[in-house]
Amino acid sequence: MSAVPFHSWTPDRVVLSNPSGQEVADISAIRDFWLEYGLSTRRSDRASAESAVAQLYRRSCCAEPEFIWVPSPRAASELIEAEGLASNISLADDAIARHIAGMISLSRERMTARVPNDKWQHSDTRLAIEAARVMTPEHAIEAGVDLRVVIRSGVQDPLRTSLFDGIAPAIRTITTSFSGLVTWYGQQEAHHIAAGHALLRYGRARPSPDDVELLEIQSTLVTATGWWWAFDDVCVMSERPSALHTEPTPGGVHNERRLHHADRPAVEFIDGAAVHVLHGTIVPDWVVSDPTPERIAQERNIEVRRSAIEHIGWDAYIDAAGLTLVDQADDPGNSGCLLQLYATPREWRTNGKILLAVNGSRERDGHRRRYGLQVPGFVPSALDAAGWTYGIRGDDYAGLVRRT
Known part of the structure; x- marks a missing residue:
């Protein structure tokens, strides 16, 4: 081969020193x-x-x-x-x-x-x-x-x-x-x-x-x-x-994209090689195809576990896994929403707890995402758990006007 068969990607060599x-x-x-x-x-x-x-x-x-x-x-x-x-x-x-x-x-x-x-x-x-x-x-x-x-x-x-x-x-x-x-x-x-x-x-x-x-x-x-x-x-x-599925990255200003597909691999090749990704998190295929409470309990990676639970939905997971409610309270920073504190399943091999909350801001479709946060086991109440995520006491969190 004698020459590279490509055209110039900067054909006019225009130089704009003071752009309009x-x-x-x-x-x-x-x-x-x-x-x-x-x-x-x-x-x-x-x-x-x-x-x-x-x-x-x-x-x-x-x-x-x-x-x-x-x-x-x-x-x-x-x-x-x-x-x-x-x-x-x-x-x-x-x-x-x-x-x-x-x-x-x-x-x-x-x-x-x-x-x-x-x-x-x-x-x-x-x-x-x-x-x-x-x-x-x-x-x-x-x-x-x-x-x-x-x-x-x-x-x-x-x-x-x-x-x-x-x-x-x-x-x-x-x-x-x-x-x-x-x-x-x-x-x-x-x-x-x-x-x-x-x-x-x-x-x-x-x-x-x-x-x-x-x-x-x-x-x-x-x-x-x-x-x-x-x-x-x-x-x-x-x-x-052969297939590449992405979604806008939340908060991105410059058209940032992240891999995501809820029902199939986000990356696929013609020979069947594939990678499953949920909202930018690389996950095993079972997270998309069959995310059972048993598999979630055996998963040691926190991000994979979180993705699997969110793929099921927190309400469905709580029912299926039989999580025990420790405490709940109205969210003072998010009017009309509840803070719920659950004990983690025994299979997780941790003495931590799970705080279930509702996002203060809306998603692109207008809904507010429900999400879970792992908090230390010594946190006694839902308000204290919410305050712990901000580095403050539960009483101080209760005085917040609005959480974002």
């Missing part, structure tokens, strides 16, 4: 454009993906590899193990995987050379980042937040949260971990690419032509494929998920 309102709105458009690819379930564009990887090999002074396509990362793990590819991993600096990783890392550093990495740790910069995370890009710019901070908070961070920190860990649960093996996540690395394009568009990067070309290669991999693994003579390429 419409141009600032384009920041969100850049984020959403790459989010769509990060969530894509289309079959891989194999020709483009192979050509992009081949160019990375050539840049590393290596011959183009043999490409092996598999239907899922799980299948890739099985192939890597069966063929002994992991046992041949070289940790030397000139190993192809390490060379590609270093080349991309250095290019990203050069792209952002205007701001040293340590500046992001300054207290004023950290405060600006936190402020921009809860503001639209337009409002952040109007408030005087630096455009680089807006790009980080409104493009890079939300995409990383949704894709790299959200979807990639779920997929990793169906793969085998190999020491020293470098994994590229393809579409789930869109946060790097989106930030690079935004920095270029608004004149906040100092790339060389070589760095721009590397960004284009990475852009093609995000748009063309899922996960891949580079070895000296072979590159293993995985298809993207």
Whole structure:
């Protein structure tokens, strides 16, 4: 293969040093454009993906590899193990995987050379980042937040949260971990690419032509494929998920998404590999298919147990598990709602209690979610349990006007 068959993702190289309102709105458009690819379930564009990887090999002074396509990362793990590819991993600096990783890392550093990495740790910069995370890009710019901070908070961070920190860990649960093996996540690395394009568009990067070309290669991999693994003579390429189900992340300002499906796997591949996720929590399949009180009692992971109970519904679970009501009281911070304190089931092997409460704010559908909180066993009453969750006494909690 002689050339990477992809078009330029920044064809006009427009530099907007003083963005107007419409141009600032384009920041969100850049984020959403790459989010769509990060969530894509289309079959891989194999020709483009192979050509992009081949160019990375050539840049590393290596011959183009043999490409092996598999239907899922799980299948890739099985192939890597069966063929002994992991046992041949070289940790030397000139190993192809390490060379590609270093080349991309250095290019990203050069792209952002205007701001040293340590500046992001300054207290004023950290405060600006936190402020921009809860503001639209337009409002952040109007408030005087630096455009680089807006790009980080409104493009890079939300995409990383949704894709790299959200979807990639779920997929990793169906793969085998190999020491020293470098994994590229393809579409789930869109946060790097989106930030690079935004920095270029608004004149906040100092790339060389070589760095721009590397960004284009990475852009093609995000748009063309899922996960891949580079070895000296072979590159293993995985298809993207065939189904990917998400929901808006509560409180998200920048179109953050989290995995969720109540009735089937949230992530599925064409070979049957799948991951169940409820509201962003990775769970075993029984939590979705058959969440019985007995299975819940045997589960040691608190988040999995909570997800299973909420999937059943607290009222149904309380009845089925035969929980003992210890105390209840009107919720002074949530008019018309009850606080209920239950003893935990003996099978949980804890002396704690469960406080059942109603959320003070409404969900998107207008309802208020009923939820349970585990509290220490020494808490004597429902009011004391509610106060304990806020770090105050029950009498002080009773004086609250409204709880959120």
